Amino acid sequence: MAKNRSEAASAAWDKALVNNYGTPAISLVSGKGAVVKDVDGKVYLDFLGGIATNVLGHAHPSVVAAVRKQIGTLSHVSNFYSHPQMLQLAQKLQSLTGDAKAKVFFCNSGAEANEAALKLSRKTGRTGVVAMQGAFHGRTMGALSLTGQPSKRDPFKPLIKGIVHVPYNNIAALRRKVSKRTAMVIVEPIMGEHGVVVPDAGYLKAIREICNQSGALMVLDCVQTGMGRTGQWFGYEAEGIRPDVITLAKGLGGGLPLGAMIALGAASELFAPGDHGSTFGGNSVSCAAANAAIAAIEREKLLPAAKKKFTLIKKELQKAPGVDYVRGGGLLIGIVLENDDAKKVAANLATAGFLVNAPQPNVIRLAPPLNVTMVQVGKFVKAFTAVMEELSHG
Numbered sequence: 076m077a078k079n080r081s082e083a084a085s086a087a088w089d090k091a092l093v094n095n096y097g098t099p100a101i102s103l104v105s106g107k108g109a110v111v112k113d114v115d116g117k118v119y120l121d122f123l124g125g126i127a128t129n130v131l132g133h134a135h136p137s138v139v140a141a142v143r144k145q146i147g148t149l150s151h152v153s154n155f156y157s158h159p160q161m162l163q164l165a166q167k168l169q170s171l172t173g174d175a176k177a178k179v180f181f182c183n184s185g186a187e188a189n190e191a192a193l194k195l196s197r198k199t200g201r202t203g204v205v206a207m208q209g210a211f212h213g214r215t216m217g218a219l220s221l222t223g224q225p226s227k228r229d230p231f232k233p234l235i236k237g238i239v240h241v242p243y244n245n246i247a248a249l250r251r252k253v254s255k256r257t258a259m260v261i262v263e264p265i266m267g268e269h270g271v272v273v274p275d276a277g278y279l280k281a282i283r284e285i286c287n288q289s290g291a292l293m294v295l296d297c298v299q300t301g302m303g304r305t306g307q308w309f310g311y312e313a314e315g316i317r318p319d320v321i322t323l324a325k326g327l328g329g330g331l332p333l334g335a336m337i338a339l340g341a342a343s344e345l346f347a348p349g350d351h352g353s354t355f356g357g358n359s360v361s362c363a364a365a366n367a368a369i370a371a372i373e374r375e376k377l378l379p380a381a382k383k384k385f386t387l388i389k390k391e392l393q394k395a396p397g398v399d400y401v402r403g404g405g406l407l408i409g410i411v412l413e414n415d416d417a418k419k420v421a422a423n424l425a426t427a428g429f430l431v432n433a434p435q436p437n438v439i440r441l442a443p444p445l446n447v448t449m450v451q452v453g454k455f456v457k458a459f460t461a462v463m464e465e466l467s468h469g
């Protein structure tokens with residue numbers, strides 16, 4: 076017999092859901108901003124944000140109003156027809172890239188956005204791809220082929236041929252593998268799933284130059300870094316470059332499922348009618364949520380705020396015992412621990428009422444909503460420090 080509703084939810088999960096994630100111990104029922112509540116009424120501060128997805132947290136009034144209005148006005152239309160929310164969003168994304176030639180393909184997830192990029196690259200007439208060791212680009216067979224994590228790839232081989240993985244942040248290794256046969260180079264501006272790994276300044280710029288020399292498309296997977304999370308819209312802007320393709324999902328839909336592949340410059344003309352598609356891509360409700368989320372991020376000035384919050388959080392968390400250093404950008408933060416305690420730290424934080432995750436044995440990832448308050452940040456810093464102090468004594 077389950078002791079409480081959380082245990083009953085875990086038992087229900089075991090009976091009804093495929094065992095591909097492991098059984099969640101926590102079952103959430105409601106949320107407001109960065110605060111969520113579970114089935115037993117326990118309240119948490121959500122510093123994971125649906126894994127870097129809830130840019131505005133839960134139940135943001137603008138997103139709620141936009142979704143309500145759209146679902147009561149026009150639901151799904153298919154890609155035989157356009158609708159104003161999709162056009163508005165595509166135009167906005169185009170303008171955020173700074174490239175008037177940029178064109179958008181809408182889908183539903185990060186994996187699909189990367190699948191679209193992979194297919195687009197085939198239209199160059201080339202088939203080679205260079206991706207990064209440790210990178211995460213999704214779980215569908217194309218995206219998995221791009222993903223540079225053997226544990227995720229190996230059970231599903233054979234994958235797509237012609238994709239090689241080189242060490243991240245290593246320009247010489249990349250240069251050796253990129254040739255006139257390379258259709259695309261794909262890279263995350265910060266490797267999120269690999270533990271919020273930040274490359275050296277100039278890395279993306281060097282990739283741009285290598286791609287220019289070989290004619291390969293430069294694809295930036297901004298699924299995790301995008302939509303303001305790092306204090307920039309996509310996460311690469313500080314490098315002063317223009318990629319050929321940007322992929323987005325996670326934060327794009329303001330909490331609703333939505334992905335996008337943005338092709339810039341000449342790459343925007345590679346797809347022709349019939350080359351690719353998605354039934355739900357560009358769904359009117361998801362696009363309405365995205366438009367509302369982007370407007371709120373601008374109105375609430377959350378991009379500069381994310382940068383400020385990073386500086387503050389970094390300074391405070393680095394003081395905690397057992398912390399080696401803190402890395403990341405904006406509100407995508409990796410706390411690198413001195414020991415492989417990340418799973419235990421995440422579990423102890425959950426007990427204390429704070430949600431985070433451990434993408435690596437020694438790394439805690441934080442990706443709270445961009446509108447997380449400084450009071451909430453203060454509470455987190457206090458709880459994290461207490462958990463680390465307890466661990467250091469224990």
Ligand SMILES: Cc1ncc(COP(=O)(O)O)c(C=O)c1O
Nearest residue numbers: 184185186211212213298299324
């Ligand atoms: C950088 C990156 N690309 C792609 C994906 C896959 O996105 P999705 O789970 O929406 O397919 C993720 C998901 O974590 C990601 O972090």
